[in-house]
Amino acid sequence: MSQHAVEANFDGLVGPTHNYAGLSWGNVASKSNVRSVSNPKEAALQGLAKMKRLADRGYVQGVLPPHERPHLPTLRALGFAGSDGDILKKVAAEAPALLAAVSSASPMWTANAATVSPSADTADHRVHFTPANLSAKFHRSIEHEVTGRALKAIFTDESYFAHHPALPSVSHFGDEGAANHTRLCSGYGEPGVELFVYGQIAFNEDAPAPVKYPARQTLEASQAIARLHGLRDRNLVFAQQNPAAIDAGVFHNDVIAVGNGNTLFYHELAFLDEDRVLADVRSRLSGAELEAVRVSSAEVPLEDAVASYLFNSQLLNTPDGMLLAVPGECREIPSVSRYLDSLVASGGPITSVEVFDVKQSMRNGGGPACLRLRVVLTDDELKAINRGVILTDQLYERLTTWVEAHYRDELSQEDLGDPMLLEEVRKALDELTGILGLGSIYDFQL
């Protein structure tokens, strides 16, 4: 028995320490903007403006909070001791790379926060959440604990929501969350096909794998999540990402493909075995025909797809088709801009394109799709969540005022050891959990 359901988007609010530290080998933008001066205030306001525009269009829009950074508990676990001020001074002098890693505002990219399976797909008919261990990058591997707390503070009712801990934090179970997970369905409330895309098989050294950049997601991790979430074979497809795409800078599948409803929008170099992926999805999708919108290299070369983040767009239902919410960079690259015009004119499922400016995040390799976690919720489930995080006009105003009050408009690597910054962050976050009605989720609050 299916129920009416909607897709809610939970965007990561950009944290006050947003900076460019070049932490992500394999992510071209992160490496090429290393040590530029960031503007955390602008970054947060750009994110909020995106959320507001989508909320104004009637989409259910939620907010996930930033994390405490620099993360002193991690530094203490690594042997730094003394007062917070002593530790910051010492780590800034002795291990600036470590300071940068524990200062990243990377939790903003909530497509990596967790994998979420809607209740229509799971064996116990609850919505299942598994925070991603993000074990491929140290600065991201410290996210999952607080992410889990935030998700539990929002999706509280255990009769509707099931929360799993992150998978073991080792490369064999490297998991990057929803960025490597797309759900196709005839309607959000109907059982869907969950497409898990992995970069590498950990326990088979002979299997194809990228040679230059790391594969961050393993098949074994994807399979473990499918088991934990109680997904059955008829809801499930595992597909290997094309290793050549990873080596060209496609560090997550959501840099080269996005799905919504019955539509999969992807580049021809996205998958290792494109025909099998499409056949597997087609044979499992019920109640609708798969619409495969395939972009060829002749139309958009792979490097233009990576530079523009064409596929890191949000694909959203509209009353008369689907909207592709693209980053501004897509209109700056001629092949991509031309392609977008032809896409809308083609009479296919994607009927409109809108541009969103998220440049501050883009310079670290995060487009519109990286900034949101999709959670399909039935009407009853939506009623059961902690409503304090749903973006209304009032919440938008409050958060904008909060950002204006607490965020700096310039941050360089040298600023990360400033003890004032830590104080500003904690003050801001303490106020934020009050605004969002989350209770205590940060280590400094516990």
Ligand SMILES: NCCC[C@H](NC(=O)CCC(=O)O)C(=O)O
């Ligand atoms: N889904 C988009 C994730 C982008 C993220 N970038 C970063 O962490 C870069 C941070 C820095 O370099 O300062 C990553 O690669 O995981």
